[in-house]
Amino acid sequence: AQSVTQLGSHVSVSEGALVLLRCNYSSSVPPYLFWYVQYPNQGLQLLLKYTSAATLVKGINGFEAEFKKSETSFHLTKPSAHMSDAAEYFCAVSAPNFGNEKLTFGTGTRLTIIP
């Protein structure tokens, strides 16, 4: 079984400040990990993914995430927040399961940017 825990359902940061959204996972086998972003009234869009290559993953819009096996974490960061980053962010995990893999999501973190 696999699961994802996102710490903090709401995060507020000032424009230009560091963005840090936390994600911890549980998986009995080496996982694939994803961050998705959802803008109001839209579907989800992939920000970045970890698939067992480099542990530091760079994504779109200046976001990056680091896979830390020892901490079972995959936190999302961005050095300088922009107003356009206001959205809901979801961490997700998938793991090998003999061709029966599925994507499991966390409960999401709503990011607010303060002007």
Next chain:
Amino acid sequence: NAGVTQTPKFQVLKTGQSMTLQCAQDMNHNSMYWYRQDPGMGLRLIYYSASEGTTDKGEVPNGYNVSRLNKREFSLRLESAAPSQTSVYFCASSEEGQAEAFFGQGTRLTVV
């Protein structure tokens, strides 16, 4: 460049009515998914299909049925809608279960 297309976008049902949510993808993906999104609960998997002809229950399958009609299409049916099924429903597809998923725009369903 359609990607994943869901219909309808909005629907209001009365308790006990039935309906089918349609989903089609044009990316030749093997895996398809139905999720529901509720405030504070993230996306919960209802059903998924790892390949054409196979379907499996997810986390919250009760009250729903699915059909993987062919490789492109994966429909979700509510046989007797209940207010607890008021939600936003998302269909998604991926090349395989561990690949990134592509999402439709969602169906906002209200059951009164």
